[in-house]
Amino acid sequence: MRIEALHLTGFRNYRAFYSEFSPSVNLICGDNAQGKTNLLESICYLSQTHSFRTRKELELVRFGADYADMEAKIFSDGREQILRAVLFSGKRPRQLFLNGVKQKNAQSLKGVLTTVLFCPEDLLVLKKGAAERRRMIDAALCQLRPRYDRAVEEYTRLYNQKSAILRDHFERPDLMEVLPEFNERMAVAGALIVSGRAKYLRELERYASQFHSRFSGGTEELRIEYRTVSTIDDPYAPTKRLYEQIREHQQLHARAEAESGQCLSGPHKDDFEVFLGDRSIKVYGSQGQTRTAAISMKLAEREIFHADTGEMPVLLLDDVLSELDAGRQDFVLNQIKTGQVFITCCDKTRLTELGQTLMIEDGVLLGGGQAEGGV
Ligand code: ATP
Ligand code: MG
DSSP: OEEEEEEEEEETTEEEEEEEOOSSEEEEEOSTTSSHHHHHHHHHHHHHSSOSSOSOGGGGBOTTOSEEEEEEEEEETTEEEEEEEEEESSSOOOEEEETTEEOSSGGGGTTTSOEEEEOGGGHHHHHSOHHHHHHHHHHHHHHHOHHHHHHHHHHHHHHHHHHHHHHHTTTOGGGGGGHHHHHHHHHHHHHHHHHHHHHHHHHHHHHHHHHHHHHTTTOOOEEEEEEOOTTOSOTTSOHHHHHHHHHHHHHHHHHHHHHHTSOOSSGGGOEEEEEETTEEHHHHOOHHHHHHHHHHHHHHHHHHHHHHHSOOOEEEEOSOSTTOOHHHHHHHHHSOOSSOEEEEESOTTOOOSSSEEEEEETTEETTOSOTTOOO
16 A cells, blocks of 8 residues: 655645655655645544544645645555645534545545555653553554454443443442443453454564564564453463353452442553563653654554555554654664655654655745645
């Protein structure tokens, strides 16, 4: 899967932009605030039909312009396809097109272009709380496994209802009568979730450790440990056994749940920890190490998607080079040899041996393709 060309009109600080891209590395260079991240944002928008930076479409339309038009020529699923989105500055709803045909909703555009994005905020995933990490696994797994997606949806719904019962039962003790049924259904969905996460994290570790080792010149070994419901001794066990062990945990915590008025048992408290050797990244990781591990995990996410679907997602790396030493920068610029990659960077002396460099200044591609050119 790759982007062959992109045409922007009135998107963010781009008045008119047209470029064709290398199927390998595209290094996007420019000073601060010139439009590098904006370019990745437009690609992400066409991939996911929403921005990773804002929910407000109006912000994406160039100041003073009536509309923003994004159009990309994609090679995907063995053929060329055209994705297009037009956003308006007024109240008019956006328009989405696939191969020139206006689409009723965003669903038909999904999957035409898959992207894996790394942005500086992703570093927080390894350093911050467990909720961020659960969100990261769920986002990747829900895309790949519809059954997992349904289990998470069901579990979340049941969890919210059970939490409300536990919160309100002090005033309304009769509510507790329905709790056994909730526990039963949460254990069924929970077992699928635990099984899915365990297998996904095992794959993630397998690929990420290979990348991390190459990245760090073989000096660091990355490991991922999955933490789930304490009564589960083997998260790879058949879901029937996971179900029984989740039930056991619920029984052990039934009293504490009633007393605290909170839902204490189940995979909604899951977490994973990333180690380099035997040291936790969260506790001991340096900035460069954390960044290296986070990028390795993104590369791993892409490999898993590729192994599963046969398509290699386009990799978007925003601002990854800072804080990396020369060897690690060389890995990012010159060693990611599979699939298409976009890398933004402020240092104009950086070069890639693999693809091409695009210079961006104030929303203009220097020495680039013609702005008038169609996709
Ligand atoms: P950095 O190296 O600092 O990350 P960057 O090249 O990634 O910089 P971007 O975030 O892509 O910078 O672009 C930021 C510029 O785009 C800002 O100057 C901002 O004012 C401008 N900008 C953002 N939205 C709009 C808009 N709707 N219309 C015009 N300009 C905009
Ligand atoms: Mg930026």
